[in-house]
Amino acid sequence: MTMDAYAPSIDPKTYALGRLVGALAEDGIFALASGGGPIALEGLGKRRGEAYAAILAGHRLNTMSMEFDPWVVEMTRAMAPIHAPAWMPMSEVIREKVTLEAGARGLRAIFSSKPSDKDVQRVKRLGTLAVRVLRAVSIADGPLDAEEARTIAGVIASLGLPDADAQTLYAELPVPVEQLDVYGDIEPAVAKALVRGAWLAAASDQIDPREEHVVRVLANKLGIPAMDMEVMRNDVVQRIEMRRMGGIAVIDAIRYVLADRMPGHGVTLAAKAGTLLIPRRYREEALAPIGHGARVVLAKRFVHLSSDDKLMVLGVTWAAAMYEDPSLARRALLRARHERVAADMGEDGSKARHPVDEWFTDVLAPAAWPMGAD
16 A cells, blocks of 8 residues: 655644543543443543643553553552442442542542541451451462552552551561451441452352351351351352353454454453453353454344343443544444444343543543643
């Protein structure tokens, strides 16, 4: 192909906005995969405002595609006051307002006052207990691996503690569950969230008897009846199974919509989104088709998913489709593929696309506004 010598060079403003589109796509994947629904997008956009400004200024930040582990920790912290990721052990503890990220260090535009000393002490006490429980479960069947360390780092980041306190908690040696000091009043909702978080940590890679022992000792210390503890266990196992199916659906949908970007960013986005969503015990098998390059065949495999899960799958997929800042012509092609995936699932694709498109516009429009004056 002959290049036009008089063709305009790449506009630096458009290039900068295109880089922001890629970051928004990854952030959108994380927010929707966290289980908070489309409403989580607006809050995340506000929380990530400084990061977006840095990207527009040309700075290189952590990304899902290249620096997955540190990016996950950053995103987990950003999501803490909005909707702590459903797949993260102890997320329900965070949602019981065991975080300082909702205070002045978080949504500065909404909150003007610092957290009270009482709130700070509550977060330190309950947050420290949650981290110690998570660490006790994680090491019960062997030394911490990289993913377990990342999960612990994500929970600590979600607490929003001062850096010195967070570093001390991260460096703390494991405390045997028998020696865990469960002191002070612990609200029933927090106690149940601690046990469910422990079960989730144990069940992610199948429940080892040593992990089960940790959970049972914890439940006894918290005064949780044995019957209630078993109900929580069964509920967690069921949720993990649904996460598996939702994650597989996301992988297939991204691979279908971005079939002409395989190999390429279609592979990366499908693999990273699957890693976020699919529990470890099922992940290797679920990710295998990506490496094999097998063609995706729509066969109504996921019609049994709940409406919320279908919209999550379709929303994550549409965010992934926007990663390369597609042209209008390419968007039409991507939309046609996305609509086929939606029809195969028995869902309305526009219900998933609209909030994602609206969020992209809401972030990009004010970012582009000052550029239009030149």
